[in-house]
Amino acid sequence: MKKISRRHFLYCSAGLFCSVLHADAFWPFSVKTGVAAGPADIRGHVFKGDAPQKLWKWSHEGFLYTKLDNKLVMCGICPNRCLLSPGDRSVCRSKVNMDGVLYSLTYGNPCSVNVDPIEKKPLFHFKPRSKAFSIATTGCNFRCLNCQNWEISQAKPHEVRHHELFPADVIQGAQRTGCASIAYTYSEAVTFFEYMIDTEDR
Ligand code: SF4
Numbered sequence: 001m002k003k004i005s006r007r008h009f010l011y012c013s014a015g016l017f018c019s020v021l022h023a024d025a026f027w028p029f030s031v032k033t034g035v036a037a038g039p040a041d042i043r044g045h046v047f048k049g050d051a052p053q054k055l056w057k058w059s060h061e062g063f064l065y066t067k068l069d070n071k072l073v074m075c076g077i078c079p080n081r082c083l084l085s086p087g088d089r090s091v092c093r094s095k096v097n098m099d100g101v102l103y104s105l106t107y108g109n110p111c112s113v114n115v116d117p118i119e120k121k122p123l124f125h126f127k128p129r130s131k132a133f134s135i136a137t138t139g140c141n142f143r144c145l146n147c148q149n150w151e152i153s154q155a156k157p158h159e160v161r162h163h164e165l166f167p168a169d170v171i172q173g174a175q176r177t178g179c180a181s182i183a184y185t186y187s188e189a190v191t192f193f194e195y196m197i198d199t200e201d202r
Pocket residue numbers: 075076077078079080081082090091092093094095140141190191
C-alpha cells in the first residue's frame with residue numbers, strides 16, 4: 001500500500017469534508033433548512049378585484065391574449081401568463097380584465113419621456129453620439145429587489161404623473177428633438193406591448 005504523508009492526509013481529509021458540506025447545493029432531493037429560499041415566484045400573484053370601475057382614455061384592448069370560459073382571460077405576452085377573472089389586475093399592474101376583455105391601461109400615457117444619449121441605453125456602436133427618444137410606462141413583470149426605477153416599475157398607471165403621447169405623438173416628438181431612434185426603456189417594455197407595436201408601425 002502506498003504510504004502518504006501526514007500533510008497529504010490532512011489535505012485530502014479537508015477536501016473531502018468540504019465537498020460533503022457543499023454536496024447539498026447540488027443534490028436535488030435535499031431539504032434545505034435555514035437557507036434563504038430566494039425570490040418568490042410571482043406567477044399567478046395577480047391583484048384580485050383591483051381593476052378600476054371603468055376604463056380610461058389610455059385603455060386599449062390587449063393584442064395577445066386568450067378568452068376562456070366564465071369570462072376568464074389569459075395574457076400571452078410574457079411567461080407570467082396572467083389568468084384574470086373579471087375585475088382582476090395583472091402581475092405587471094398594467095392590464096385588467098373588464099367583463100371578459102383584456103385591456104392595457106398604459107396605451108399612450110408614458111410616465112417617463114426623456115431625450116437620452118444612445119450610449120445610455122446602453123448600445124455599443126449603434127448610431128454613436130446620436131440621441132434616443134426614451135419612453136416608459138408604469139408597470140413591470142419582474143420584482144427585482146435592486147430595481148433603480150422601482151417608483152415607476154412597481155406602480156399602477158393612475159399612481160404616477162404621466163404624459164399624453166399616443167403613437168403618432170411619439171414619432172413627432174422624436175423628430176422634433178432630433179432623435180435618431182426611439183427607446184422603450186426604464187421599465188419592462190413588454191408590459192406596454194400594444195403601445196410599443198403601434199408606435200413601431202407608424
Ligand atoms: S405582460 Fe403583464 S399581464 Fe401579460 S402575462 Fe406578463 S405580467 Fe401578465
